[in-house]
Amino acid sequence: MIRKKLFPSLVDGNFRYRGKEIQRVEGLSDAVFAFSVSLLVASLEVPQTFGELRNIAKGAIPFFATVAMIFLFWYQQYQFFRRYGLHDFTTVLLNLFYLAIILFYVYPLKFLFSLLIASWSGLDLFPSATEKGLAVLSQEDFPQLIILFSIGYFLIWLIIALMHYHVLKLSAQFNFNRFELEFTRKEARGALMNAGIGLLALVLAWVRLEWLAGICYLLIPLVLLLNQGLFKAHSRKLVRARV
Incomplete structure (x- = not known):
């Protein structure tokens, strides 16, 4: 009953959701996705000056865009296990590859979002590279x-x-x-x-x-x-x- 109230999309008269309990592979997956977001948070150092805080605030849009993409990939996986409740060797193996790619994908994804937003808005989202006179790309x-x-x-x-x-x-x-x-x-x-x-x-x-x-x-x-x-x-x- 609680699950139906929290996730009304799981109640579908045409599709029978077979994954009713959270299995170990899903618990591991949730931990990996949480770690992926933690990597993004860990890259944000505690500001020592207001100027540094302003630079972090400028990076809020690519940060949230990256988190949104990670959530999309998490939701795809979540829906799969809720719909089918499958935990055989092939599924677990494919899921492990999936998680490994997500972990690797975090920083390139944020870099690309930062680059696109910087080019569109004119914001300097790479202050360290600018300060050192390095070409971002x-x-x-x-x-x-x-x-x-x-x-x-x-x-x-x-x-x-x-x-x-x-x-x-x-x-x-x-x-x-x-x-x-x-x-x-x-x-x-x-x-x-x-x-x-x-x-x-x-x-x-x-x-x-x-x-x-x-x-x-x-x-x-x-x-x-x-x-x-x-x-x-x-x-x-x-x-x-x-x-």
Whole structure:
């Protein structure tokens, strides 16, 4: 009853949530995600002057943007375990790779957000580099930054896709109804589409078309709408089939 009140999204008449208890692998995952946020907090030194405090305040936007992305990845994983309650060896192994990539992804993600916000707003979010006269990012380094970000983005969504395809292989074990099966296919397809965007951006940055690689990520909303549209179309077919 408490779980239903706290997480109303878990109550779905069409999808039976099978993960009703928090298992050890999820406890470990929560600890890793909390540690990821702690790494961001630990990078913020206690200010000794108001000028240092002002510099920290300037970095609030990229900080919260990075935390929001980490929460998105946590929520994806949380939903997976709530929906399927799967804890076999393959799932645990994929989840460990997922967590390792998240830990590695934290600082590149914050650096990219800081760079983008600094370029858009004109704020100096790299005061230490400015003080030392260092270039934050050279023209030659920009493709490598896109490649680094794209590798992480590709791997994260690829693992999410593999976890859902693994569930589909075990669909008989789960005794899915037609809606649950179609919903799981939608989640796998959406994750694979996102992974494809990361892979495309990676290839474009590799061949020195980094400006086009950046534009690739603008396809994310379109991919989400396309995937949702396909799911609704298939769902309507299921409804008509029942009638």
